[in-house]
Amino acid sequence: MMTLTEENYLKALFHLSTENEEVSVLDLSKSLAIKMPTVNSMVKKLSGKGLISYEKYKPLMLTQSGKRAAGLIIRKHRLVEMFLVQHLGFGWDEVHEIAEQIEHIKSQRFFDRIDQLLDFPKVDPHGSPIPDTNGEIVFQNYIKLEECVENQNIVFMSVGSSQDSFLKLIDRLNLKLGDKIKVLEIQEFDKTMRVLVNEAIEQNLSQMVAANILVRI
Amino acid sequence: MMTLTEENYLKALFHLSTENEEVSVLDLSKSLAIKMPTVNSMVKKLSGKGLISYEKYKPLMLTQSGKRAAGLIIRKHRLVEMFLVQHLGFGWDEVHEIAEQIEHIKSQRFFDRIDQLLDFPKVDPHGSPIPDTNGEIVFQNYIKLEECVENQNIVFMSVGSSQDSFLKLIDRLNLKLGDKIKVLEIQEFDKTMRVLVNEAIEQNLSQMVAANILVRI
DNA sequence: CTAAAATGTTAGAATAGTCTAACAAAAAAT
DNA sequence: ATTTTTTGTTAGACTATTCTAACATTTTAG
Numbered sequence: 001m002m003t004l005t006e007e008n009y010l011k012a013l014f015h016l017s018t019e020n021e022e023v024s025v026l027d028l029s030k031s032l033a034i035k036m037p038t039v040n041s042m043v044k045k046l047s048g049k050g051l052i053s054y055e056k057y058k059p060l061m062l063t064q065s066g067k068r069a070a071g072l073i074i075r076k077h078r079l080v081e082m083f084l085v086q087h088l089g090f091g092w093d094e095v096h097e098i099a100e101q102i103e104h105i106k107s108q109r110f111f112d113r114i115d116q117l118l119d120f121p122k123v124d125p126h127g128s129p130i131p132d133t134n135g136e137i138v139f140q141n142y143i144k145l146e147e148c149v150e151n152q153n154i155v156f157m158s159v160g161s162s163q164d165s166f167l168k169l170i171d172r173l174n175l176k177l178g179d180k181i182k183v184l185e186i187q188e189f190d191k192t193m194r195v196l197v198n199e200a201i202e203q204n205l206s207q208m209v210a211a212n213i214l215v216r217i
Numbered sequence: 218m219m220t221l222t223e224e225n226y227l228k229a230l231f232h233l234s235t236e237n238e239e240v241s242v243l244d245l246s247k248s249l250a251i252k253m254p255t256v257n258s259m260v261k262k263l264s265g266k267g268l269i270s271y272e273k274y275k276p277l278m279l280t281q282s283g284k285r286a287a288g289l290i291i292r293k294h295r296l297v298e299m300f301l302v303q304h305l306g307f308g309w310d311e312v313h314e315i316a317e318q319i320e321h322i323k324s325q326r327f328f329d330r331i332d333q334l335l336d337f338p339k340v341d342p343h344g345s346p347i348p349d350t351n352g353e354i355v356f357q358n359y360i361k362l363e364e365c366v367e368n369q370n371i372v373f374m375s376v377g378s379s380q381d382s383f384l385k386l387i388d389r390l391n392l393k394l395g396d397k398i399k400v401l402e403i404q405e406f407d408k409t410m411r412v413l414v415n416e417a418i419e420q421n422l423s424q425m426v427a428a429n430i431l432v433r434i
Numbered sequence: 435c436t437a438a439a440a441t442g443t444t445a446g447a448a449t450a451g452t453c454t455a456a457c458a459a460a461a462a463a464t
Numbered sequence: 465a466t467t468t469t470t471t472g473t474t475a476g477a478c479t480a481t482t483c484t485a486a487c488a489t490t491t492t493a494g
Contacts, residue, residue, distance in 0.1 A: 003450080003451090024472085025472060026471060026472080034451090035452075035453060035454085037452090037453075037454080037472090037475090038452055040472070040473060041451085041452095041473095042451080045450095057459065057472065087334070088327070088330040090326075094326075098324045101322045102319065102322060105315065105319060106318065107318070109307075110305070110315050113306060114305070117304070117305060220481095222480080241441070241442085242443090243440085251483095252482075252484080253441080254443070254444080254482090254483075255481070255482055255483070257442070258443095258444095258482095259481080262480095273442080273489090274442060274488095274490070
C-alpha cells in the first residue's frame with residue numbers, strides 16, 4: 001500500500017515526464033515545493049519499491065509499475081473532478097484542490113461507482129484524458145491555438161493550464177470546451193488573436209491565453 | 218486546523234461519551250486500538266488546544282469547543298454515508314470505512330453540496346441523527362426492541378450497532394428502517410422474540426439482535 | 435485497611451516525512 | 465581547461481504519531 005505522500009511524488013513525476021524530456025531532482029523538488037534532500041531520499045525509497053528507476057546524478061524515470069500507479073492516481077483525480085462538476089455543481093476552477101484530497105481514498109469500488117455514475121467519461125472537466133483502469137493514458141494530439149493561422153477553423157478541446165486565474169478568465173470570456181473557433185486575425189506586434197466563437201461572438205485573446213487553449217482541427 | 222489523527226480522537230471520545238457516563242483513557246485507548254501512553258499524550262495535546270478538559274487520573278471530557286468539533290466531523294461522516302448509499306448504490310454495511318476517510322476532506326463547500334444534493338437529510342443510512350451545521354446533535358429517544366413487550370406495535374428506526382455482520386444479518390432478515398413491527402411472543406428461556414413485520418412476515422429475533430434494533434412506539 | 439489488580443503516567447525509542455548545513459559532482463562560463 | 469554556478473547528495477536534526485518498559489496512583493478484593 002502506498003502512502004499519500006508517495007502517491008503525490010509519483011503523480012508529480014508523471015506529470016513532469018509528460019511535459020519534459022528529462023526530469024531532474026530539482027524539477028520534482030520545485031513541483032512539489034519540497035526541498036531537494038527530502039525529494040532525494042523519497043526518490044530512493046520509491047526506487048526501492050520498484051516505482052522509480054534511480055541512479056545517482058541521472059534523470060528520474062518512472063518504471064512501468066510506477067507509471068501504472070501514477071496513471072491510476074490521475075485516473076481517480078480526474079474522475080473525481082468530473083463528478084464534482086457534473087453532480088455537485090462546482091466550477092472547473094474549484095475542483096482541483098478537492099480532487100487532490102479525494103484521489104487518495106482507499107476504495108477501488110468507490111471510484112468504480114463514480115465512474116459508472118458518470119457513464120465512464122473519457123476526459124475530465126478541463127478536457128484532459130482520464131486514464132483507463134490500467135492507468136494507461138491515451139494522449140490526444142491537440143495543438144495550441146497559438147500555433148493556428150488566420151482563417152483556420154478549430155474546436156476548443158482542452159486547456160493547457162488548470163491555474164485558477166486562467167480558468168476564471170476563460171469563464172469570463174464565455175469560452176467552453178467544444179466551442180467552435182475561427183481565427184480572424186493575428187496582430188503582428190504582440191500575437192494577440194481576434195477569434196470568432198461559435199460563429200457569433202468576437203473575442204481578443206492574448207498570446208499567453210492562446211498558448212493555453214488546446215484545439216483540434 | 219486539526220490533523221486527521223486529532224479528529225479521530227475527538228470523534229471516538231464523543232461516541233464514548235454518549236455511550237457511557239464517564240470515559241477513561243483506557244476506554245479511548247481500546248476504542249482507537251492505540252496504546253494508552255500514546256492516547257495519554259494526545260489527550261494532553263488536545264487539552265492544550267482547548268478541545269478536551271483533562272486532569273490527571275480524572276475521566277476525560279470534551280469541552281464545548283471539542284464537542285462542536287466532534288459533532289461536525291460526525292456530521293460529515295454521516296452525510297457521506299448517506300450519499301454513498303443514495304447516489305452510489307452502496308449497501309449500508311459498506312459505507313462506514315469509506316466515510317471514515319472522506320470525513321477528513323478539508324472543504325466546507327464539498328460537504329455543503331453533498332448536504333444539498335441529499336436534500337438536507339436528518340438521519341444517516343443507519344438511522345443515526347446527522348448533527349446540524351453547528352455540530353449539534355438532536356438525540357432521538359428510541360428504545361431497544363429487546364425492551365418491548367408482547368403485542369406491542371413499534372417502528373424500526375435505527376440500529377444500535379453498525380458492525381458489518383449485524384447489518385448483513387438485518388439485510389438477510391429483510392428488515393428495513395421504517396418497517397412496522399409487532400411483537401408476537403417472547404421466549405421465556407432465551408428472550409428470543411417472534412415478531413410480525415409489516416403485517417406480513419414472521420421472524421424470530423435473538424435477544425442480541427433485538428438489543429440492537431432501535432424502535433419508536 | 436492493607437494487598438493485589440487495574441488504570442494512568444513518564445521516559446525513551448522508532449518511523450515517516452520534513453528541514454538546514456555542508457560537501458560533491460556535473461554543467462556552464464569564461 | 466579552469467573556475468564558477470547549478471544541481472545532487474549526505475549527515476544530522478525536528479515534528480507528529482506511534483510503541484515498550486518502568487513506575488505511580490486509584491480501585492477493588494479479601
